[in-house]
Amino acid sequence: MKKIIFFLSLIFLIFFIYNGLPYKNLSSNYQFFLSIIRILYFSVFIIYLLKLKELSYIQFNENYKELNIICNILIACSLLIVLGIFTKFFVLLHFLLYLFLFRKSRANFFSIEQSYHQIMGIFFIFSNSNLYFSFDRLFEIKDFFTFKDSTSLNFLVLSISVCLISGFYEKLNSKLWKSGKILNIFLNLPHIATTRFNKTFVKIFFNKYICYIALINQTLLFALLFNDLRLLFYIGELVFSICLVLLTPLSYIGATFVIIFSLLITTEFINLDYVNFVQEVGLENNSYKLYFIDYFLGFLILNSFVACFYKIPIFFDKTNRYTLGLFPFSVYTEVHIYGIRVFKISGFYNSKLVHNNLFDIYNEQGEVVAKHLWKPSTILGLTYRITDICERILHKNSTQYDEKILISLFKNTIDLNKKKINDTDVLKLYVKTINPSNETNNPKNWIDKDWSEIAQYNISKEKPFDWTGLPSIATKILRK
Known part of the structure; x- marks a missing residue:
């Protein structure tokens, strides 16, 4: 089963990367909502950094002062990104500082939370997220490089699809997932449950069919070719993400997913012309078109994808650690129960x-x-x-x-x-x-x-x- 899922997923990923799919061209409406996402994501990130500072000894041991300094700089960068001041420069600086903060030689803990943050960091580096609600637009501050909107969006959706397909494989090896009992147990664990449910609610929403739907929804990668189907999968992941925020202490993981899938769902509505009220802001070509960027990002995705299934050489392992930061997603399984x-x-x-x-x-x-x-x-x-x-x-x-x-x-x-x-x-x-x-x-x-x-x-x-x-x-x- 492992080889089947691996090679089938690999074929789909190569196809998407080579053909620049699943998204080709996006309207300026996308840039409008992307700017809103920029403000939301980095506002939440400021809260995250403030909370992380409270755990400085746990994360950095005797080097806790270093963590506080880096967090303070990241908070300042996040605020400037929210305001949209020299946005692309501070997005890049933010990403590099975050990698430095969670480097192997210092951080005690690295989890899927950091993986999602790193994916979002790369996404914003190659996004044109400062075209609305920014001082860059107000003062007409030009970006040195501009990229096609589809470049970053394809990177985001394929990276998240890799996370989900890795989780899908790990859950297939779980007896609790196959039995359909996982939701009832996991969401009632003392260290996870933030809400207590009555028996009627449990029977309706924690049954094996809901469990299987949640499992199937993690095969998003295979639904990306079909517009209506991928929208359905996006909605499913959004519902799951909201549940993480409301029902568990996995608040920032859930919030990041809510932001990601809200953007993806909105993008689908834009493509269907359900959302179309923004005056177009054109991208000026003030740099050479960097066609290799699509393939470079594709390489990063494929490298991290392989790392989710097999041990890879040290160079590629370090490349994965300091780019997408992916690993086998054995979350919500017996290991954590x-x-x-x-x-x-x-x-x-x-x-x-x-x-x-x-x-x-x-x-x-x-x-x-x-x-x-x-x-x-x-x-x-x-x-x-x-x-x-x-x-x-x-x-x-x-x-x-x-x-x-x-x-x-x-x-x-x-x-x-x-x-x-x-x-x-x-x-x-x-x-x-x-x-x-x-x-x-x-x-x-x-x-x-x-x-x-x-x-x-x-x-x-x-x-x-x-x-x-x-x-x-x-x-x-x-x-x-």
Whole structure:
């Protein structure tokens, strides 16, 4: 099955790239809505960066000041892009700084959130997004290079199609997806669920048919040739994206997808002449037409596509990491469901509990709280990393890097609670294990009733970190 999906997808991708499809020519109405998308996307990005700064120790360890500086520069760039001042220059600078921020040698966490951001970064570099609602237009600031609108749009839709087809393949290997039970389980997980549903709602919307529709919708790549069909797939992905925003803590991933598919759906309506009220703004050819750009972007797409299915040589792997940043999309599968550990950090003074939950991401029952919403996926990445650390503790093979991650968590907690930390001398890390089961429909029974202490951080000691206990054992876990 892997080879069939891989080679069939490869043929479609090569066909689209060689022929400049699925979009050939776009009207000026597209540029109008693209300018709106520019403002929306980078406005959301500013919020994302502000939230990321709150997790500076967790993401950058002792180099947290560097993260804050880069984030501040990125916020300034984002604001200038929103205003449309020297837009293309600051879009390029924004992309390069973002790659530097999440470089392998520094960032502890890199996820599909970063992949989508990098794809959008490349998309805006080759887009003419400053033709409306910008100071560039007001002051008639000319771009050195202009590109065909279809160049960037084709890159965007093919890149997202690669993400989806990779996810489609990974989900085909999931027993929960094939059984049609995944939505009911995944959207009721304590570390994911932000809303509780009654049984009637679950029966209607979390049944296996909805599950299969969501799975089929990830084969968008094969629907791109057909206008009506691809619009239907776009709408399906938009609905899925809205659900991510409303029902899970994957807020920025969902928001990015909402923005992408809103643009794609609007583009389809423009092509059908349902939207046509903008006075045309022509693109001036103030540079040579760079025909090789289409094939260069096509190479980046194909390189990242192969990386989603097979291990590739180091040069191509690094090229992928610092362009689209794709990898096998095994999200929303058993890897992120069974044996996950949620956590809390409590503060003590003279061995007496003074603050029950200083890092208030999960509540006393181990469920995600409102504070977790609109946080970068760093939090979920940390949750999965702590899960892996717990497994290594149980197998007595924890590492120095595990200690480093937890020390950074403790320091980040201190940084976020400067007023409360004065009456605290010891921080303790507790975990609960999530063991989903088909035998009970009550998600509250999926998680440990009691917390297990695994580590502590003595603020006054020269060597403050100590392992103190063991987590509970997961009945089933598929993480490697």
